[in-house]
Amino acid sequence: MEFSFELLFEAVVFGILLGCFYAAVSIGLSVSFGLLDVPHVAHPAIMVFGSYCTFVLAGLGLDPIVAGIVLMPPFFLLGMVVYRFYYEAFERRGSDAGVRGIAFFFGVALIIEVGLILGFGVDQRTVEAAYIGKAFSVGDMRIPMRFVVAFGVALVLMTALTLYMSKTFTGRAIKAVAQDEQALRLMGANPMRIKQWAFGIATGVSALAGAMLIIIGPVEPALDRVYIGRTFAVVVLAGLGSMTGTLAAGLILGISESIVLMHFGASWAPAVAFGLLLVVLGIRPQGLFGR
């Protein structure tokens, strides 16, 4: 195939839009896995669950983004419950929690996926909104409005979370628990409650990410399987728990995926995230912005 500069430029622009979106869907995992060390394989499944909740609310006439925001508090509570359960069942018992913890979240992901299939069928679902389906042109390029909307929401979400983590007392406490849990316990704080709170935030953010997911494109119950690779690739590439790193890693993934998509075809694109992940794990396991 002939190399074209315009095509490359277009791929990069799309990559930036897509990359910001990837960063936003990964930021919840960046907290739950990156900071709290929970092997949260079910993160993408919870996100897809959020997409379906958005779908239901959008059916009642709500704007998908508003639906995503409305869903955040219930998802926050859901996350607290899930973490509490995980803590009681695995973290407190200690030994061999690794293997069974991963298997546990894997099972949870399966249950969510099948639950969605039983409730909504395997068909793809979409939502309606004024900005979905429209596009505007820049030169020869046509940029779909829904990508720009998701891009904007992603930026706001990430800025807010980054500020929360660095400026507020609780946010700093979450970072502290990630750094040295033992020290925190000696200070008289309860690490479990902070982690529970953080996991709630991670899950609440996933609700909005799920709303963006269904704005970007059609959603099906098995979509979480693709996003396991993408989200973990971003979090690992970022360096566990780094918020700026998550944005940078999302952009790297988005741009490389969109270049591969445009130059080699759609059938190669799914392997990009995983290829990138394997390379990072092999060469620099602590990621770009590792602790």
Added chain:
Amino acid sequence: MRFWILAVAVFLLAVLAAVMLKNEYYFFAGYTVLMFVVLATAWNILGGYGGYVNFGTPAFFGLGAYTAAVLFKAFALPLALQIVAAAIMSGALGFAAGLLTLRLRGIFFAIATIALVVIMETLFINWRYAGGATGLQLLRPPPIWPFQSYTTMLFVLMAGLAVMAVAIARYIEISWIGRGLRAIRDSEEAAEASGVPTLKLKVFACTVSGALMGVAGAPMPMYLSFIEPASTFNLNYAIGALASPMIGGTAHYLGPVIGAVLLSSLQQIVTVTISNEVNVLVVGVMLVVFVVAAPDGILGLLRKIPWKRS
């Protein structure tokens, strides 16, 4: 000795069933159950003894299946040689993947193995000769005497492979290799410090485990007379291979066997009587319940019963 008598008895029972039963469906279903016995046993070598969670079962399984299919298409190789070739290819993949990824701990290794599945699937989707995304239709040769039907023959073959897989797992478990792997699972630093060659053992376990998964996949193209990437590299194989040892018990070689027989029989029944979706739900719920409530699986529960040992 008692193990070998039991093993031969199980195999003969399969042969006897092949002679006596006329309903093809039993063999069709029984093949799947036995295949999961092989997969679960293979998974347990690295996951159960060594404590490394492998989601990559479909990658090894699928590579084995595709090796068999491509060799059959190219040279019409007999089934036995297809299986040997599949074992070599998947074993090599296990060796390479082990060298690359086994330095990673816990969840990182698990995620890397998912990556392996997607990369393998992408490769085969883009390989025209092997059928690409649409798949490859294969014409089954006539069954070898004394078998009347090909499915029955594959059933007996899989029974033999299952016995072989369990024998290999048992050998690893009772030898110094198993002791080394258990030491790695309990504490890798301590194992390394006491002179256990951790990386070597892990790569060895990954190679054997991968080869056995390839063996389980090799007869699949002939079983379906068809091969296609999406179903061959399906994560459902990873789920079955992981859930069975967790349910049966990971510490003993009988754990995966019990888990696989229970789980896949239940799945076969649910698939036929209710639906395929509910079947996956059953696996998910059982996995979560066992992992939370019975960490040592069914074998662990049995051991707790006081009247057993007097």
